[in-house]
Amino acid sequence: MKNRVLFGPAGSPIDYKGAAYKAPKYISEEGLNSYEYQSPYGVRIGEKAATILKEESEKHGILISMHAPYYINLCAKEEEKLDKSIGHLIAAARAGEWMGAYRLVFHPGAYLNRKPQKAMEIAKNTINRLFEELEAEGIENFTFAPETTGKRTQLGNVNEVVELCSIFDHFEPTIDFAHVHARGRGFLTKKEDYNCIFSTIEDKLDIDILHCHFTTIEYGSGGEVKHHILDESDEYGPNIKDLLENLIDNGWNANIICETPLRDKDSLKMKQLYESLI
DSSP states (O other): OOOOEEEEEBSSOTTOOSOGGGTHHHHHHHTOOEEEEEOTTOOOOOHHHHHHHHHHHHHHTOEEEEEOOTTOOTTOSSHHHHHHHHHHHHHHHHHHHHHTOSOEEEOOEEOTTSOHHHHHHHHHHHHHHHHHHHHHHTOOOOOEEEBOOSBTTEEOOHHHHHHHHHHSTTBOOEEEHHHHHHHTTSOOOSGGGGHHHHHHHHHHOOOSSEEEEEOEEEEETTEEEEEEOGGGHHHHOOOHHHHHHHHHHHTOOEEEEEOSTTHHHHHHHHHHHHHHHO
């Protein structure tokens, strides 16, 4: 079967003026296929609105994912912060179940001046607690998607994300290629540079569709600094063509969520380029 790559914005389209939960029709009419609903500062969508989002996405053929709050840190030092992180993920899982989100994206946390191995150990313990509370809440339909992070002080390099997803059920990776590029101080400069990411995933995981984020990104010695538009890729990188050619050559099914400041407009540019390559 021919591979398929889907494209959509992280958040509502730039020129869209309606409610975020009614955006799928607009996104579909633009010619896009997916939509990552954003809850960066807390899960505020209620069951009624989330149900409408699910109905609209199914009606217009839009694949829904959800970005959980930024406040999550699975390896926080304070018990109170760990409890709050679990609470945010439970709220995301509940809302995601209502809206039919196939992925619940979140940033795993930060090392906080500890060895990465110690931070990972705490994160795993926190996830075990999370699953216990989800079971108690009766929440069953969820897939968490830890995201590769853009700063070298954060938990979430490719190996760490893949390790979490290989250990826990209901976990699939979100590969943010801009974050990988920034964390590696300009790591992705040609098509072949993506091979080590894909081989790591293939060696450890069995997934049907790879959930991805992409943007052109500015970085410094510590990693991520600022997102830029697609037209600035020659100045900042990475280049979307390299990724698309690798996905095509290796037969990957993927959903690429565009995180540039022109999220839906640049997503359309990505889709048009992809269609010119296949």
